[in-house]
Amino acid sequence: xxxxxxxxxxxxxxxxxxxxxxxxxxxxxxxxxxxxxxxxxxxxxxxxxxxxxxxxxxxxxxxxxxxxxxxxxxxxxxxxxxxxxxxxxxxxxxxxxxxxxxxxxxxxxxxxxxxxxxxxxxxxxxxxxxxxxxxxxxxxxxxxxxxxxxxxxxxxxxxxxxxxxxxxxxxxxxxxxxxxxxxxxxxxxxxxxxxxxxxxxxxxxxxxxxxxxxxxxxxxxxxxxxxxxxxxxxxxxxxxxxxxxxxxxxxxxxxxxxxxxxxxxxxxxxxxxxxxxxxxxxxxxxxxxxxxxxxxxxxxxxxxxxxxxxxxxxxxxxxxxxxxxxxxxxxxxxxxxxxxxxxxxxxxxxxxxxxxxxxxxxxxxxxxxxxxxxxxxxxxxxxxxxxxxxx
Numbered sequence: 001x002x003x004x005x006x007x008x009x010x011x012x013x014x015x016x017x018x019x020x021x022x023x024x025x026x027x028x029x030x031x032x033x034x035x036x037x038x039x040x041x042x043x044x045x046x047x048x049x050x051x052x053x054x055x056x057x058x059x060x061x062x063x064x065x066x067x068x069x070x071x072x073x074x075x076x077x078x079x080x081x082x083x084x085x086x087x088x089x090x091x092x093x094x095x096x097x098x099x100x101x102x103x104x105x106x107x108x109x110x111x112x113x114x115x116x117x118x119x120x121x122x123x124x125x126x127x128x129x130x131x132x133x134x135x136x137x138x139x140x141x142x143x144x145x146x147x148x149x150x151x152x153x154x155x156x157x158x159x160x161x162x163x164x165x166x167x168x169x170x171x172x173x174x175x176x177x178x179x180x181x182x183x184x185x186x187x188x189x190x191x192x193x194x195x196x197x198x199x200x201x202x203x204x205x206x207x208x209x210x211x212x213x214x215x216x217x218x219x220x221x222x223x224x225x226x227x228x229x230x231x232x233x234x235x236x237x238x239x240x241x242x243x244x245x246x247x248x249x250x251x252x253x254x255x256x257x258x259x260x261x262x263x264x265x266x267x268x269x270x271x272x273x274x275x276x277x278x279x280x281x282x283x284x285x286x287x288x289x290x291x292x293x294x295x296x297x298x299x300x301x302x303x304x305x306x307x308x309x310x311x312x313x314x315x316x317x318x319x320x321x322x323x324x325x326x327x328x329x330x331x332x333x334x335x336x337x338x339x340x341x342x343x344x345x346x347x348x349x350x351x352x353x354x355x356x357x358x359x360x361x362x363x364x365x366x367x368x369x370x371x372x373x374x375x376x377x378x379x380x381x382x383x384x385x386x387x388x389x390x391x
Contacts, residue, residue, distance in 0.1 A: 208310070
């Protein structure tokens with residue numbers, strides 16, 4: 001058992017090692033920002049991480065859930081294994097000024113800075129690894145964002161994936177079986193405090209709905225058709241009508257888009273499709289909101305006489321952080337940045353697959369500053385890579 005003075009000295013040595021790599025880490029974060037890739041397609045980012053692990057002499061695995069890269073640093077004596085994570089993927093946001101012109105991918109959530117911070121932690125801990133009681137896993141993980149869902153569903157149907165999002169797929173494959181706790185640091189939106197500690201997040205369910213009717217000539221014989229588009233629009237109206245049935249404390253959010261609503265205005269639409277995302281703070285609240293959406297879908301089908309088929313997928317479990325890790329993070333951050341720079345977390349309506357991980361082990365998920373704009377928007381980008389990645 002190390003004394004308080006010895007722990008302080010180890011932290012100083014680790015910090016100096018991180019600082020010695022500051023310029024490289026800043027350039028790494030900026031480089032990954034310039035080369036965004038969507039989930040389960042992060043080949044370049046995975047190769048960059050693998051190169052860093054090779055340079056550090058860390059043994060690692062690749063190809064975990066398609067693109068994950070996992071390294072292990074063995075400590076000087078036995079103890080728990082802590083994982084430091086960095087999420088590889090970007091969003092699909094073609095209008096973003098830094099979007100890839102070929103794919104439309106853009107880092108509008110700051111994951112590139114996470115990867116740099118994960119590798120920075122590896123650089124720091126390498127300086128004190130002989131004094132570590134336990135091991136550290138450094139894990140570049142794929143597909144935190146919920147994008148390209150139909151392509152991912154096809155991969156699940158083909159048996160290549162088990163889940164739509166990365167950490168759930170990695171858990172199912174046993175990639176976290178040798179880990180006792182996990183953490184990452186995420187950039188927040190513009191105006192965020194220096195560090196926010198202890199936030200929770202909604203869980204999320206995705207429903208893909210298909211209404212099928214019967215086509216007919218929209219001018220000559222519309223009465224012969226069965227209008228799938230009107231079924232879908234009625235279902236959307238019924239979903240909106242449910243809003244005041246959701247309790248405020250459950251933080252329910254229901255958002256939908258209509259990827260298909262007919263082929264031409266001259267024909268009664270025989271097919272319409274909805275993609276619905278349902279978020280809530282607890283599993284019970286998710287079930288309640290899902291039941292409401294299912295009733296709305298049935299009402300739209302019954303009203304017009306269409307057939308509705310729904311495919312439901314659990315996207316993320318609700319996310320909660322471990323109180324012990326949260327307090328440890330708060331105390332360390334206060335030492336680095338001062339108490340005034342630290343904000344105690346609140347509940348956020350967004351979702352993360354760290355929620356899936358929080359169901360099987362203690363997790364930590366603070367938010368840091370360093371970005372401008374609103375997350376997941378075209379004006380979001382990391383401008384202070386030192387704050388977002390190094391510090």
